[in-house]
Amino acid sequence: MEEKRILYVDDSPTMRRIIHNSLQKIGMSQIMEAENGVDALEILQKQDFDMMMTDWNMPEMNGKELVEHVRSIDKYKKMPILMVTTRGMEEDVVTAIKLGVNGYIVKPFTPETLEKKMAEIFSQQ
Amino acid sequence: MHREKTMAVEKIDIIYENLEQLQQSVRSGKEAGPIIDDLFRFIRDIVPFMLEVHSLMQESSDSIPFASANLNTISKTTEMATHQVLDQLDVVSAKLQRLRSDLQEEKSNQARLTLIDEVLKDASDIVYALQFQDITSQKLQHVNDILQAIYERFLTLFRSSLRLRNHSMFANGMLDEMVQDQEKTKEQRLKSDFDRQTEDEIHHTHISQDQIDHYFRRHKGHI
Numbered sequence: 001m002e003e004k005r006i007l008y009v010d011d012s013p014t015m016r017r018i019i020h021n022s023l024q025k026i027g028m029s030q031i032m033e034a035e036n037g038v039d040a041l042e043i044l045q046k047q048d049f050d051m052m053m054t055d056w057n058m059p060e061m062n063g064k065e066l067v068e069h070v071r072s073i074d075k076y077k078k079m080p081i082l083m084v085t086t087r088g089m090e091e092d093v094v095t096a097i098k099l100g101v102n103g104y105i106v107k108p109f110t111p112e113t114l115e116k117k118m119a120e121i122f123s124q125q
Numbered sequence: 126m127h128r129e130k131t132m133a134v135e136k137i138d139i140i141y142e143n144l145e146q147l148q149q150s151v152r153s154g155k156e157a158g159p160i161i162d163d164l165f166r167f168i169r170d171i172v173p174f175m176l177e178v179h180s181l182m183q184e185s186s187d188s189i190p191f192a193s194a195n196l197n198t199i200s201k202t203t204e205m206a207t208h209q210v211l212d213q214l215d216v217v218s219a220k221l222q223r224l225r226s227d228l229q230e231e232k233s234n235q236a237r238l239t240l241i242d243e244v245l246k247d248a249s250d251i252v253y254a255l256q257f258q259d260i261t262s263q264k265l266q267h268v269n270d271i272l273q274a275i276y277e278r279f280l281t282l283f284r285s286s287l288r289l290r291n292h293s294m295f296a297n298g299m300l301d302e303m304v305q306d307q308e309k310t311k312e313q314r315l316k317s318d319f320d321r322q323t324e325d326e327i328h329h330t331h332i333s334q335d336q337i338d339h340y341f342r343r344h345k346g347h348i
Contacts, residue, residue, distance in 0.1 A: 010259075012258070012259040012262065013204065013208070014204060014207050014208065014211070014255060014256070014258045014259050014262075015256065015259045017208070017211055018211075018252055018253065018255065018256060021215075021252060022252075022253075025249070057263055086259075086260055086263055088332055088337070089332075090332060090340065093332070093337050093340050093341070094340075094344065097340075097341065097344050103341070104337050104341060105334065105337075106334055106337060107256050107259065107260060108253065108254070108256040108257065108260065109253070109256070109334065110250075110253060111249055111253060113334055
Protein backbone atom coordinates (compact mmCIF):
# COMPACT_ATOMS: atom_id res chain seq x y z
CA MET A 1 0.00 0.00 0.00
CA GLU A 2 1.21 3.50 -0.85
CA GLU A 3 2.63 5.50 2.06
CA LYS A 4 0.07 7.88 3.64
CA ARG A 5 0.12 10.43 6.45
CA ILE A 6 -2.23 9.17 9.14
CA LEU A 7 -3.59 10.71 12.31
CA TYR A 8 -4.90 8.18 14.85
CA VAL A 9 -7.03 9.48 17.73
CA ASP A 10 -7.73 7.25 20.75
CA ASP A 11 -7.56 7.81 24.51
CA SER A 12 -6.34 4.23 25.08
CA PRO A 13 -2.51 3.96 25.01
CA THR A 14 -2.92 0.21 24.32
CA MET A 15 -5.01 0.81 21.20
CA ARG A 16 -2.68 3.54 19.99
CA ARG A 17 0.22 1.11 20.29
CA ILE A 18 -1.62 -1.75 18.55
CA ILE A 19 -2.76 0.46 15.66
CA HIS A 20 0.66 2.10 15.35
CA ASN A 21 2.37 -1.31 15.05
CA SER A 22 -0.23 -2.54 12.58
CA LEU A 23 0.06 0.50 10.35
CA GLN A 24 3.84 0.20 10.31
CA LYS A 25 3.52 -3.43 9.22
CA ILE A 26 1.48 -2.41 6.18
CA GLY A 27 4.06 0.19 5.18
CA MET A 28 2.77 3.33 6.90
CA SER A 29 5.46 5.18 8.80
CA GLN A 30 4.05 8.71 8.97
CA ILE A 31 1.69 8.21 11.89
CA MET A 32 0.71 10.85 14.41
CA GLU A 33 -1.28 10.09 17.54
CA ALA A 34 -3.70 12.13 19.65
CA GLU A 35 -5.44 11.28 22.92
CA ASN A 36 -8.71 13.08 22.23
CA GLY A 37 -10.58 15.31 19.81
CA VAL A 38 -9.19 18.57 21.18
CA ASP A 39 -5.57 17.44 20.72
CA ALA A 40 -6.42 16.06 17.27
CA LEU A 41 -7.84 19.40 16.08
CA GLU A 42 -4.69 21.17 17.26
CA ILE A 43 -2.51 18.73 15.29
CA LEU A 44 -4.75 19.02 12.21
CA GLN A 45 -4.25 22.80 12.25
CA LYS A 46 -0.47 22.43 12.18
CA GLN A 47 -0.04 19.51 9.77
CA ASP A 48 -1.73 17.96 6.74
CA PHE A 49 -2.92 14.36 6.72
CA ASP A 50 -4.20 11.89 4.12
CA MET A 51 -6.41 10.06 6.57
CA MET A 52 -7.76 10.26 10.09
CA MET A 53 -8.67 7.23 12.20
CA THR A 54 -10.62 7.87 15.38
CA ASP A 55 -12.19 6.16 18.35
CA TRP A 56 -15.72 7.22 19.40
CA ASN A 57 -15.75 7.24 23.24
CA MET A 58 -13.10 9.69 24.39
CA PRO A 59 -12.83 12.36 27.12
CA GLU A 60 -12.68 16.11 26.32
CA MET A 61 -14.10 15.73 22.82
CA ASN A 62 -15.44 12.43 21.53
CA GLY A 63 -15.04 10.98 18.04
CA LYS A 64 -18.48 12.08 16.85
CA GLU A 65 -17.81 15.72 17.81
CA LEU A 66 -14.33 15.51 16.33
CA VAL A 67 -15.66 14.30 12.95
CA GLU A 68 -18.24 17.14 12.97
CA HIS A 69 -15.46 19.68 13.58
CA VAL A 70 -13.12 18.15 11.00
CA ARG A 71 -15.81 18.10 8.31
CA SER A 72 -16.40 21.81 8.91
CA ILE A 73 -12.77 22.60 7.95
CA ASP A 74 -12.53 23.22 4.19
CA LYS A 75 -9.31 21.32 3.53
CA TYR A 76 -10.57 18.25 5.42
CA LYS A 77 -14.06 18.03 3.91
CA LYS A 78 -12.99 15.07 1.78
CA MET A 79 -10.21 13.56 3.89
CA PRO A 80 -10.94 9.84 4.48
CA ILE A 81 -12.05 9.16 8.05
CA LEU A 82 -12.13 5.68 9.55
CA MET A 83 -14.03 5.16 12.81
CA VAL A 84 -12.53 2.45 15.07
CA THR A 85 -14.82 1.85 18.03
CA THR A 86 -16.50 -0.53 20.49
CA ARG A 87 -19.90 0.88 19.48
CA GLY A 88 -21.51 -1.64 17.17
CA MET A 89 -25.19 -0.70 17.16
CA GLU A 90 -26.96 -0.03 13.87
CA GLU A 91 -27.88 3.50 15.04
CA ASP A 92 -24.17 4.26 15.67
CA VAL A 93 -23.24 3.16 12.14
CA VAL A 94 -26.03 5.34 10.69
CA THR A 95 -24.83 8.31 12.78
CA ALA A 96 -21.28 7.77 11.49
CA ILE A 97 -22.47 7.64 7.86
CA LYS A 98 -24.50 10.84 8.37
CA LEU A 99 -21.41 12.55 9.80
CA GLY A 100 -19.46 11.69 6.64
CA VAL A 101 -17.29 8.87 7.93
CA ASN A 102 -15.78 6.72 5.14
CA GLY A 103 -15.33 3.46 7.02
CA TYR A 104 -16.28 1.85 10.32
CA ILE A 105 -14.47 -0.90 12.25
CA VAL A 106 -15.75 -2.45 15.47
CA LYS A 107 -13.26 -3.46 18.19
CA PRO A 108 -11.97 -6.10 18.58
CA PHE A 109 -10.88 -6.50 14.97
CA THR A 110 -8.23 -8.49 13.10
CA PRO A 111 -5.19 -7.13 11.20
CA GLU A 112 -6.81 -8.39 7.98
CA THR A 113 -9.92 -6.28 8.62
CA LEU A 114 -7.84 -3.16 9.22
CA GLU A 115 -5.72 -3.65 6.11
CA LYS A 116 -8.73 -4.48 3.93
CA LYS A 117 -10.66 -1.45 5.18
CA MET A 118 -7.75 0.93 4.57
CA ALA A 119 -7.15 -0.42 1.07
CA GLU A 120 -10.87 -0.06 0.32
CA ILE A 121 -10.99 3.55 1.54
CA PHE A 122 -7.88 4.65 -0.37
CA SER A 123 -9.05 2.92 -3.57
CA GLN A 124 -12.21 5.06 -3.48
CA GLN A 125 -10.20 8.31 -3.42
CA MET B 126 -31.64 -7.61 51.40
CA HIS B 127 -34.99 -8.22 49.69
CA ARG B 128 -36.65 -8.76 53.09
CA GLU B 129 -35.19 -5.44 54.36
CA LYS B 130 -36.57 -3.66 51.33
CA THR B 131 -40.01 -5.18 51.87
CA MET B 132 -39.97 -4.11 55.52
CA ALA B 133 -39.05 -0.58 54.53
CA VAL B 134 -41.88 -0.46 51.99
CA GLU B 135 -44.32 -1.76 54.62
CA LYS B 136 -43.19 0.96 57.02
CA ILE B 137 -43.72 3.63 54.38
CA ASP B 138 -47.19 2.25 53.67
CA ILE B 139 -48.07 2.41 57.38
CA ILE B 140 -46.81 6.00 57.59
CA TYR B 141 -48.93 6.96 54.57
CA GLU B 142 -51.97 5.32 56.15
CA ASN B 143 -51.38 7.26 59.38
CA LEU B 144 -51.08 10.48 57.44
CA GLU B 145 -54.29 9.86 55.54
CA GLN B 146 -56.18 9.06 58.74
CA LEU B 147 -54.79 12.20 60.33
CA GLN B 148 -55.87 14.30 57.36
CA GLN B 149 -59.37 12.84 57.46
CA SER B 150 -59.65 13.53 61.20
CA VAL B 151 -58.74 17.19 60.66
CA ARG B 152 -61.21 17.52 57.76
CA SER B 153 -64.09 16.01 59.69
CA GLY B 154 -63.50 18.50 62.53
CA LYS B 155 -62.96 15.99 65.35
CA GLU B 156 -61.44 17.18 68.60
CA ALA B 157 -57.70 17.92 68.70
CA GLY B 158 -56.76 15.26 71.29
CA PRO B 159 -56.88 12.16 69.04
CA ILE B 160 -55.17 14.12 66.27
CA ILE B 161 -52.24 15.02 68.49
CA ASP B 162 -52.05 11.40 69.71
CA ASP B 163 -51.92 10.28 66.08
CA LEU B 164 -49.30 12.86 65.30
CA PHE B 165 -47.06 11.68 68.13
CA ARG B 166 -47.54 8.07 67.02
CA PHE B 167 -46.57 9.12 63.52
CA ILE B 168 -43.43 10.89 64.79
CA ARG B 169 -42.51 7.82 66.84
CA ASP B 170 -42.88 5.72 63.68
CA ILE B 171 -40.93 7.96 61.37
CA VAL B 172 -37.94 8.82 63.59
CA PRO B 173 -36.46 5.26 63.81
CA PHE B 174 -37.25 4.79 60.15
CA MET B 175 -35.41 8.01 59.20
CA LEU B 176 -32.46 7.04 61.41
CA GLU B 177 -32.28 3.67 59.69
CA VAL B 178 -32.34 5.30 56.24
CA HIS B 179 -29.79 7.84 57.38
CA SER B 180 -27.43 5.13 58.64
CA LEU B 181 -27.86 3.09 55.44
CA MET B 182 -27.12 6.15 53.32
CA GLN B 183 -24.00 6.95 55.33
CA GLU B 184 -22.65 3.38 55.12
CA SER B 185 -23.35 3.10 51.39
CA SER B 186 -21.91 6.48 50.50
CA ASP B 187 -18.76 5.68 52.53
CA SER B 188 -18.10 2.49 50.55
CA ILE B 189 -18.64 3.90 47.04
CA PRO B 190 -15.32 5.84 46.84
CA PHE B 191 -13.47 2.60 47.74
CA ALA B 192 -15.31 0.65 45.04
CA SER B 193 -14.51 3.39 42.55
CA ALA B 194 -10.81 3.41 43.54
CA ASN B 195 -10.68 -0.38 43.12
CA LEU B 196 -12.07 -0.15 39.60
CA ASN B 197 -9.42 2.42 38.70
CA THR B 198 -6.71 0.14 40.10
CA ILE B 199 -8.00 -2.81 38.03
CA SER B 200 -7.98 -0.66 34.91
CA LYS B 201 -4.41 0.57 35.54
CA THR B 202 -3.14 -2.93 36.40
CA THR B 203 -4.53 -4.52 33.22
CA GLU B 204 -3.10 -1.64 31.19
CA MET B 205 0.36 -2.13 32.70
CA ALA B 206 0.22 -5.91 32.17
CA THR B 207 -0.92 -5.44 28.57
CA HIS B 208 1.98 -3.12 27.86
CA GLN B 209 4.46 -5.60 29.35
CA VAL B 210 3.13 -8.30 27.01
CA LEU B 211 3.30 -5.86 24.08
CA ASP B 212 6.92 -5.02 24.98
CA GLN B 213 7.86 -8.71 24.97
CA LEU B 214 6.06 -9.31 21.68
CA ASP B 215 7.96 -6.41 20.11
CA VAL B 216 11.26 -8.00 21.24
CA VAL B 217 10.27 -11.46 19.95
CA SER B 218 9.05 -10.06 16.61
CA ALA B 219 12.24 -8.02 16.11
CA LYS B 220 14.41 -11.08 16.79
CA LEU B 221 12.37 -13.21 14.39
CA GLN B 222 12.61 -10.56 11.67
CA ARG B 223 16.40 -10.49 12.08
CA LEU B 224 16.57 -14.28 11.94
CA ARG B 225 14.34 -14.27 8.87
CA SER B 226 16.60 -11.80 7.06
CA ASP B 227 19.67 -13.95 7.88
CA LEU B 228 18.03 -17.16 6.65
CA GLN B 229 16.69 -15.54 3.49
CA GLU B 230 20.21 -15.55 2.07
CA GLU B 231 20.17 -19.32 1.65
CA LYS B 232 17.50 -21.00 -0.49
CA SER B 233 17.56 -24.25 1.50
CA ASN B 234 15.97 -22.54 4.47
CA GLN B 235 12.46 -22.29 3.04
CA ALA B 236 10.89 -24.56 5.69
CA ARG B 237 12.44 -22.52 8.50
CA LEU B 238 11.25 -19.27 6.87
CA THR B 239 7.71 -20.61 6.71
CA LEU B 240 7.88 -21.53 10.39
CA ILE B 241 9.13 -18.06 11.29
CA ASP B 242 6.31 -16.48 9.30
CA GLU B 243 3.85 -18.60 11.25
CA VAL B 244 5.33 -17.50 14.57
CA LEU B 245 5.23 -13.86 13.42
CA LYS B 246 1.56 -14.29 12.55
CA ASP B 247 0.96 -15.82 16.00
CA ALA B 248 2.67 -12.83 17.63
CA SER B 249 0.53 -10.45 15.60
CA ASP B 250 -2.63 -12.30 16.66
CA ILE B 251 -1.60 -11.94 20.33
CA VAL B 252 -1.08 -8.19 19.80
CA TYR B 253 -4.60 -7.86 18.39
CA ALA B 254 -6.09 -10.01 21.18
CA LEU B 255 -4.80 -7.40 23.63
CA GLN B 256 -7.54 -5.05 22.43
CA PHE B 257 -9.48 -6.61 25.32
CA GLN B 258 -7.67 -4.16 27.64
CA ASP B 259 -9.27 -1.12 25.97
CA ILE B 260 -12.69 -2.77 25.84
CA THR B 261 -12.69 -3.83 29.54
CA SER B 262 -11.28 -0.44 30.51
CA GLN B 263 -14.23 1.31 28.82
CA LYS B 264 -16.69 -0.99 30.57
CA LEU B 265 -15.04 -0.35 33.96
CA GLN B 266 -15.14 3.38 33.30
CA HIS B 267 -18.86 3.10 32.66
CA VAL B 268 -19.39 1.25 35.98
CA ASN B 269 -17.30 3.92 37.68
CA ASP B 270 -19.45 6.69 36.21
CA ILE B 271 -22.57 4.97 37.56
CA LEU B 272 -20.99 4.62 41.03
CA GLN B 273 -20.03 8.30 41.01
CA ALA B 274 -23.56 9.35 40.03
CA ILE B 275 -25.06 7.18 42.81
CA TYR B 276 -22.54 8.61 45.29
CA GLU B 277 -23.52 12.18 44.43
CA ARG B 278 -27.20 11.37 44.91
CA PHE B 279 -26.48 9.72 48.25
CA LEU B 280 -24.61 12.81 49.42
CA THR B 281 -27.53 15.05 48.47
CA LEU B 282 -30.02 12.79 50.26
CA PHE B 283 -27.73 12.66 53.28
CA ARG B 284 -27.53 16.47 53.49
CA SER B 285 -31.28 16.92 53.11
CA SER B 286 -32.01 14.28 55.79
CA LEU B 287 -29.74 16.13 58.23
CA ARG B 288 -31.54 19.38 57.56
CA LEU B 289 -35.02 17.84 58.04
CA ARG B 290 -34.00 16.22 61.33
CA ASN B 291 -33.23 19.62 62.85
CA HIS B 292 -36.72 21.01 62.23
CA SER B 293 -39.47 20.84 64.82
CA MET B 294 -42.59 19.22 63.41
CA PHE B 295 -45.03 22.00 64.28
CA ALA B 296 -43.32 25.38 64.13
CA ASN B 297 -41.41 24.60 61.00
CA GLY B 298 -44.18 22.78 59.16
CA MET B 299 -44.40 25.40 56.50
CA LEU B 300 -40.65 25.61 56.19
CA ASP B 301 -40.49 21.82 55.79
CA GLU B 302 -42.90 22.02 52.94
CA MET B 303 -40.82 24.71 51.25
CA VAL B 304 -37.63 22.70 51.74
CA GLN B 305 -39.34 19.64 50.31
CA ASP B 306 -40.47 21.63 47.30
CA GLN B 307 -36.94 22.86 46.76
CA GLU B 308 -35.58 19.33 47.18
CA LYS B 309 -38.14 18.07 44.69
CA THR B 310 -36.95 20.54 42.06
CA LYS B 311 -33.35 19.70 42.87
CA GLU B 312 -34.21 16.00 42.80
CA GLN B 313 -35.72 16.33 39.33
CA ARG B 314 -32.62 18.10 38.10
CA LEU B 315 -30.37 15.49 39.72
CA LYS B 316 -32.50 12.71 38.27
CA SER B 317 -31.94 14.05 34.77
CA ASP B 318 -28.20 14.48 35.50
CA PHE B 319 -28.15 10.94 36.88
CA ASP B 320 -29.90 9.55 33.79
CA ARG B 321 -27.44 11.39 31.55
CA GLN B 322 -24.39 10.18 33.50
CA THR B 323 -25.55 6.57 33.55
CA GLU B 324 -26.60 6.50 29.92
CA ASP B 325 -24.96 3.46 28.37
CA GLU B 326 -21.89 4.79 26.61
CA ILE B 327 -20.70 1.36 25.65
CA HIS B 328 -22.99 -0.14 23.11
CA HIS B 329 -22.63 -3.87 22.83
CA THR B 330 -21.93 -5.18 19.39
CA HIS B 331 -25.11 -6.54 17.91
CA ILE B 332 -24.00 -6.58 14.30
CA SER B 333 -20.93 -8.12 12.67
CA GLN B 334 -18.23 -6.27 10.70
CA ASP B 335 -19.66 -7.80 7.49
CA GLN B 336 -23.10 -6.41 8.33
CA ILE B 337 -21.60 -2.99 9.04
CA ASP B 338 -19.78 -3.04 5.69
CA HIS B 339 -22.97 -4.08 3.93
CA TYR B 340 -24.89 -1.31 5.72
CA PHE B 341 -22.24 1.23 4.70
CA ARG B 342 -22.43 0.18 1.03
CA ARG B 343 -26.24 0.24 1.06
CA HIS B 344 -26.74 3.58 2.82
CA LYS B 345 -23.68 5.65 1.96
CA GLY B 346 -25.22 7.19 -1.13
CA HIS B 347 -28.65 7.72 0.38
CA ILE B 348 -28.00 9.64 3.57
